[in-house]
């Protein structure tokens with residue numbers, strides 16, 4: 001049994017915030033705004049994993065009205081989502097994340113991002129893909145008003161004839 005999920009998220013860029021992407025702090029003049037650390041890429045990945053098992057979305061599991069999640073490191077949420085999946089008898093096969101950002105240049109940070117996600121998820125790094133693209137100056141990402149991320153996740157049942 002295999003299951004696939006996809007996730008998408010957007011956060012606004014603003015001054016006076018740190019920029020966290022895939023659990024890595026990226027030096028920049030702007031950061032993403034949000035209740036948590038606003039790691040848009042980790043949020044998209046959490047939604048892809050939850051979506052694969054039709055478990056709702058990150059907002060349902062970690063409501064932004066709950067003060068417990070204020071400023072939280074989003075990789076803690078990702079670790080929790082992976083535990084939920086494994087409790088249900090599934091194991092991530094591979095994940096693929098794309099970050100849409102005009103600036104800063106993310107290529108130098110991709111290896112650290114892959115390592116951080118792989119560690120958090122308990123996966124080999126070659127099962128974790130992170131990519132980044134600009135939007136050629138178009139849209140809110142191109143105008144540097146925000147950053148978006150999308151992700152897909154493939155899961156396989158780790159026990160035969162499992163039902164969720």
Ligand code: MG
Pocket residue numbers: 009010011034038039040043
């Ligand atoms: Mg989010």
